[in-house]
Every structure is written in structure tokens, then in C-alpha cells.
Amino acid sequence: MLANFLSILRVLLIPFLLHFIAQGPAAQFQTAFLLLIAGATDIGDGWVARRYDQVSRLGKILDPLADKIFLGGLLGGLVLWRDLPLWLLGMLLVRDLGIVLVGGLLLRSQGLVIAANRWGKYTTLCMGLTALSYVLEAPTSLRTGLGMAAAALVVVSSLSYAQFALRLLQRERT
Numbered sequence: 001m002l003a004n005f006l007s008i009l010r011v012l013l014i015p016f017l018l019h020f021i022a023q024g025p026a027a028q029f030q031t032a033f034l035l036l037i038a039g040a041t042d043i044g045d046g047w048v049a050r051r052y053d054q055v056s057r058l059g060k061i062l063d064p065l066a067d068k069i070f071l072g073g074l075l076g077g078l079v080l081w082r083d084l085p086l087w088l089l090g091m092l093l094v095r096d097l098g099i100v101l102v103g104g105l106l107l108r109s110q111g112l113v114i115a116a117n118r119w120g121k122y123t124t125l126c127m128g129l130t131a132l133s134y135v136l137e138a139p140t141s142l143r144t145g146l147g148m149a150a151a152a153l154v155v156v157s158s159l160s161y162a163q164f165a166l167r168l169l170q171r172e173r174t
Contacts, residue, residue, distance in 0.1 A: 003049035
């Protein structure tokens with residue numbers, strides 16, 4: 001299915017993206033171009049799945065997992081080579097690890113897939129914009145502002161996912 005291929009393609013872009021990030025400012029436009037391609041695959045996989053009736057259980061797992069792997073790799077490279085704060089990557093990784101662990105538990109116990117919610121999507125978008133600001137060496141005030149907004153969205157989305165998971169787990173007990 002094309003939708004799932006687009007999700008997988010996003011993950012396959014990571015080594016190329018890291019290569020260009022490591023090149024520094026000389027490759028900032030190549031890096032930005034790959035970020036735009038990754039963003040297009042993220043938008044495109046959902047659109048294709050809905051438009052061509054390719055929505056699947058695998059796709060509901062693969063798309064958000066690809067987002068998590070892609071963002072983790074991207075931010076990891078930016079921490080190493082572009083001075084992105086390590087604490088921001090840490091926040092995202094803790095949230096994503098929690099989502100994956102609880103999601104796995106709910107999949108195994110109830111056969112449910114936790115779909116990305118709007119707060120998760122806003123967080124992904126804001127993290128992408130934050131990453132782009134570091135790639136393009138935007139002014140420090142813009143990078144800091146986007147980083148703080150991304151951090152706030154990580155907290156909000158974490159609480160949103162936790163609330164949803166608790167409701168599902170309580171439903172399982174009754």
C-alpha cells in the first residue's frame with residue numbers, strides 16, 4: 001500500500017538527513033529539502049490512506065511510529081551537530097517511550113491502537129518547525145521560542161495521551 005510505503009520512506013530518509021546535518025551550514029538547504037520531503041510523506045500517507053481507502057491497522061501503527069523514529073533521529077542529529085538542547089530531545093523521547101509502551105499494552109490486552117490525536121500532531125508540527133529553525137540557523141530568540149512551545153506541547157500531548165490511556169485501562173477493568 002502506498003500510504004504505508006510513505007511512512008517507511010520517512011524512516012529511510014533519516015541517514016541522508018543526518019549526513020546533511022553533520023555537514024553543517026554548507027548543506028542547510030539540502031537538509032531543509034529533506035525535511036520538506038519528510039513533511040510531505042507525513043501529510044501524504046494519511047491523505048492517500050483516506051482517499052484510496054487504504055486505512056489499515058498496520059498503517060495506524062506505522063505512521064505514528066515513523067513519526068517518532070524520524071523525529072528522534074532528527075533531533076538527535078541536531079543535538080549532536082546544531083546545539084539543539086538535549087533536554088528537548090529527552091522530553092520527546094520520554095513521552096514517545098511512554099506512548100509506545102502503553103500502546104503496546106493496549107494493543108496486546110484489548111486489541112486497540114492508540115491513534116495520534118490533535119495534540120500529538122501539533123507537537124510533531126512544532127518539533128518540525130523547531131528543527132527547521134536550527135537547520136536554517138534562525139535567530140536565537142526564534143529557536144528558543146519554538147523550542148519552548150514544542151516543550152509545552154510535549155507536556156500537553158503527554159497529558160492528553162495519558163488521560164486517554166487511563167480511560168481505556170479503566171474501561172478494561174469494568
